[in-house]
Amino acid sequence: MKSHEILACSFSEWYPLFKKVTFPSKIIPLSQEFVDYLLADNLVLRSDQALLTYDKKDGSNSSDSEDDEEGWAKAESETPALEAPHFEDIDKEIATTIAEFGGKAFIKLNWSSPKDAAWIALNNSLQCHISADVHLLLKSSDFVLHDLTQPFKDCEDQNLEETPVKYDLVLRKWVEINPVNEFRCFVKNKNLIGISQRDDTQFSPYIENEKEDIVRDIISFFKEQIRPKFRLDNYVMDVFRERKDKIVLIDINPYGVTTDSLLFDWNEDLLKITISEASETSSNCVSDTPDFRFIPEESGIRSNPLRRYCVPEDIAHLTSGEDPFKLMDLLKLRSGTQEHNADSD
Known part of the structure; x- marks a missing residue:
């Protein structure tokens, strides 16, 4: 995996190519000041309704409450120097975009969403209604921290510290998605070699019943909409099968250990598929059917890996x-x- 592949999978790089086949989104460039704020340990959120002080080091937090004036007074005295940051331009863009998207939005940075921090939100989801929701999720996420500090951790390149990164905040129109209809697709040498059930924590008979149509729809979507436009040979794409013959692109990720392989294995399964594909190519007989993996029965359900962040x-x-x-x-x-x-x- 190379640094240029990581950069090509940054949201702002691929979104203009696939606007018509993905969810409406708004890209907000982030200043270095805002990036530094995300990397700082302490967080003070201020809105019309509440003030929340949060310490990333120990995970403690305190909020103002009429029922707990004594606790709030103590917290206030312990952190007298903390003030709510002011990013008026960014917060105004966030508020405007959320309003345009019907009052709720999904957020992410260049590559990752703060899905590991959903537990800290009042609604236990990534649904954002105000700028304070955005700040809280971004500041609480290890996935976002990885984007900001180690985006090229698993790359083979040398002198990665010299690779420039322009960070963006991405707001996407909130769409209710049944996790059963999400799939992760692995593309190697511009060929679709594998498809995995995106949520490997639940069993659904729907996938077994629809497996042939699912594979056919994804293959058609990949060949018609993605492969002709995207310049990388190797990448991973997440898609949502809204209905029969209707696929929506969710995200594009780097092809490598940085991306969760789900029901595949980077060191075994995907390597074997790649070797097999190379052999078939040399024989001028390339398989057109990707390896499709899903949970076939309830006994195959895995525990949710995000629970450890709670x-x-x-x-x-x-x-x-x-x-x-x-x-x-x-x-x-x-x-x-x-x-x-x-x-x-």
């Missing part, structure tokens, strides 16, 4: 065994508590 980092490390020292500290604390209780008795 718990404090310390707890996640403790339960996964990533930090053995935290486990030792917990056992020592437990032992000390037991000894104290014994002495009290």
